[in-house]
Every structure is written in C-alpha cells, then in structure tokens.
Amino acid sequence: MALVWIAGGVLSALLGWLVWLVVVEQAYTAGSDLGYNLGLAGGLLMLSLLLYPLRKRVRALERLGEMTSWFKYHMVAGVLGPLLIMFHSTFQTHSMNGRVALYSMLLVMISGLVGRFVYRHVHRGLYGKRLTLEDVERELNKSNDNMRSVFVMRPDIEVRLQAFRREANAPNRSALQKTWQFVTLRHRGRVIARSVCADARKALRKQAKTDAKAEGEVNRMAVRLNYLLAKQGIEAYVEAIVDAVQLSVWEKLFSLWHLVHVPFLYLLLVSGIVHVIAVHMY
Structure with missing residues (x-):
C-alpha cells in the first residue's frame, strides 16, 4: 500500500510538472506537430470507447476477448484520452467548437468516474459479476x-x-x-x-x-x-x-447513470467530429 501511495505521489508530481511546462512555459501550441498528435491520439482513444458497448451488444465480437479485459481498456482509455486532449488544448480553448468538444469530453469523463463508483456497489469487485x-x-x-x-x-x-x-x-x-x-x-x-x-x-x-x-x-x-x-x-x-x-438503491442509480452517460458519449462523438472538421477546414 505504501508503494502505491509513493507511486501515486510521483505520478502526480510528474503530471504537475508537465502541466507547468505547457501552461506557463508554453512548450508547444495546440496547432504544432506535438499538439496535433496529442489531440489525434486522445481523439482516437475517446473514439475507441465505443468498442466496449459494441462488444457487449454484438454477438459477432464475442471472440475478441473477455468482457473484463474490454472493461479495463474502457476505463483506461476514458482517463488517458481526455488527459491527452487536455494537453493538446494546452488547457485553453480559443473557439466555440473547441469549447463544446472540450466540455463534452469533460462531461463524459466525470460521468465515467461517477459510473465507476456506482458500478463497484452493484458488482463483486471492480470487474466482477453483477451482485444479486x-x-x-x-x-x-x-x-x-x-x-x-x-x-x-x-x-x-x-x-x-x-x-x-x-x-x-x-x-x-x-x-x-x-x-x-x-x-x-x-x-x-x-x-x-x-x-x-x-x-x-x-x-x-x-x-x-x-x-x-x-x-x-x-x-x-x-x-x-x-x-x-x-x-x-x-x-x-x-x-x-x-x-x-x-443494493436496490445502487441498482436504480446505476440504471439512471446509463441514461445520462450514453447521451453524453454521443454528444462527445458529434462535437469531436465537428471540431476536427472545423480545424482542418479553417
């Protein structure tokens, strides 16, 4: 447990230093090669979030690994993708479409964190079967x-x-x-x-x-x-x-969370596409 706290502290310090380089030192801009590639990588990770619900609902994809592995990837991509996009934007927005895309992404990320918290109360462990x-x-x-x-x-x-x-x-x-x-x-x-x-x-x-x-x-x-x-x-x-x-209350909250999270995800998809088109056209 001590090692986990130490590792978390080191990573937090490193992340803080990188944010300082980007915001204060202005190490790059969103339109530079590095900024563009960060946005591309983050956008692809966010787009890949749709693979998890597809894996759950499309039987033809059942051979492509266990649901626990897909869920782990969904959780990691849901955190790493927004982080890369934040660094892409240099923690600033200069256009309306950029603000909409960024806020949509933050809504999805916050919704995902809330969903993870609720999920753990209706499943056995983080990746376990649903409790009854x-x-x-x-x-x-x-x-x-x-x-x-x-x-x-x-x-x-x-x-x-x-x-x-x-x-x-x-x-x-x-x-x-x-x-x-x-x-x-x-x-x-x-x-x-x-x-x-x-x-x-x-x-x-x-x-x-x-x-x-x-x-x-x-x-x-x-x-x-x-x-x-x-x-x-x-x-x-x-x-x-x-x-x-x-348990029954957590199950109701989990169902309500689904009703909110899915529209946020589609809003992010549409706003992200609009942002990419706007950037390349103008």
Missing part, C-alpha cells in the same frame, strides 16, 4: 455463522448487531428518511462495528486471563489472532447488512 440480493444475503448468513464464537462470549454483541440490522431494514420511512438513511448507513455501520470490536477485544482478554489461571500464562499471540478474526467477522457482518439494504 441472494448473493448479499448469502454473505450475510456466512458472516453470521462466523460470529458464533463471539456471540457466545458476549451475547449483548449479537443483540446490538441484530438491533442495527432491524433498524436498517425498518419499513414505512418517508422519502427524506430513506435518503438520509442511505447517505449515513455505512458510516453508522462503521461506528457500531468499532464499538462492538472494542467489546469483543475486552471479552477475549477476559477469556484469556481466565484460561491463564489454568495454563499459567496469557498467550498474547492467540489473543491477538482471535481478536483479528473476530474483528474481521464483525466488519464483514456489518458490511453485509449495509450492502443488503443499499
């Missing part, structure tokens, strides 16, 4: 079974977690209450998970001291391992409750 309510309920039951040993030591933990589950699934809420619950449920789940984990740790330490009276010493390594397993089970259980409650 049965999948989430299965995870919830599995987490509940793994928690049995903790429940035996502290029955009140099970009571509190079940109370959280009942409250999360409480019906007959107003639209405002449902919205507030959706926004705050994951945070409240994390709060109760931390509280329950603290109580589980106390129970494990108490149990270890009781065992030490018979064995002569406290096995700190065993206490630590048992706590980590209990913590993992508690967090997984609370996470499963939140996922089960929120």
Whole structure:
C-alpha cells in the first residue's frame, strides 16, 4: 500500500510538472506537430470507447476477448484520452467548437468516474459479476455463522448487531428518511462495528486471563489472532447488512447513470467530429 501511495505521489508530481511546462512555459501550441498528435491520439482513444458497448451488444465480437479485459481498456482509455486532449488544448480553448468538444469530453469523463463508483456497489469487485440480493444475503448468513464464537462470549454483541440490522431494514420511512438513511448507513455501520470490536477485544482478554489461571500464562499471540478474526467477522457482518439494504438503491442509480452517460458519449462523438472538421477546414 505504501508503494502505491509513493507511486501515486510521483505520478502526480510528474503530471504537475508537465502541466507547468505547457501552461506557463508554453512548450508547444495546440496547432504544432506535438499538439496535433496529442489531440489525434486522445481523439482516437475517446473514439475507441465505443468498442466496449459494441462488444457487449454484438454477438459477432464475442471472440475478441473477455468482457473484463474490454472493461479495463474502457476505463483506461476514458482517463488517458481526455488527459491527452487536455494537453493538446494546452488547457485553453480559443473557439466555440473547441469549447463544446472540450466540455463534452469533460462531461463524459466525470460521468465515467461517477459510473465507476456506482458500478463497484452493484458488482463483486471492480470487474466482477453483477451482485444479486441472494448473493448479499448469502454473505450475510456466512458472516453470521462466523460470529458464533463471539456471540457466545458476549451475547449483548449479537443483540446490538441484530438491533442495527432491524433498524436498517425498518419499513414505512418517508422519502427524506430513506435518503438520509442511505447517505449515513455505512458510516453508522462503521461506528457500531468499532464499538462492538472494542467489546469483543475486552471479552477475549477476559477469556484469556481466565484460561491463564489454568495454563499459567496469557498467550498474547492467540489473543491477538482471535481478536483479528473476530474483528474481521464483525466488519464483514456489518458490511453485509449495509450492502443488503443499499443494493436496490445502487441498482436504480446505476440504471439512471446509463441514461445520462450514453447521451453524453454521443454528444462527445458529434462535437469531436465537428471540431476536427472545423480545424482542418479553417
């Protein structure tokens, strides 16, 4: 994880330096060979974004690789393409058609980032299969079974977690209450998970001291391992409750996102074509 943060910092610094060269030092212009080729490469990458929906809908293309690979390419091209076009434009627009094309591209990019965020809540992992309510309920039951040993030591933990589950699934809420619950449920789940984990740790330490009276010493390594397993089970259980409650909302948001993202993509295609024609004609 540390290496990821370091690599991200280095890349961000490098990107900032390149932006400084382009904007402040004016290393090239949009009409120069370098600027033109950056725009061409970025435009082709953006155009290639249409390959992913074609791969999904045209059966004749099924032999051209797995959908996960196409989706990965779609995500990378959706970020790298706009970045190259921004460098092509030197982060400025000097014409109406250029502004329309640039803003259309930014709409598609922002929409894509939002879509990626929503996508991760309705699929197993970033490139996994779409989740169903049965999948989430299965995870919830599995987490509940793994928690049995903790429940035996502290029955009140099970009571509190079940109370959280009942409250999360409480019906007959107003639209405002449902919205507030959706926004705050994951945070409240994390709060109760931390509280329950603290109580589980106390129970494990108490149990270890009781065992030490018979064995002569406290096995700190065993206490630590048992706590980590209990913590993992508690967090997984609370996470499963939140996922089960929120899944239907995320599915609706994902459907609405599709209705917005696709028109943005076509708007980008048309505005990009108009921009290219205008540049070469005038």
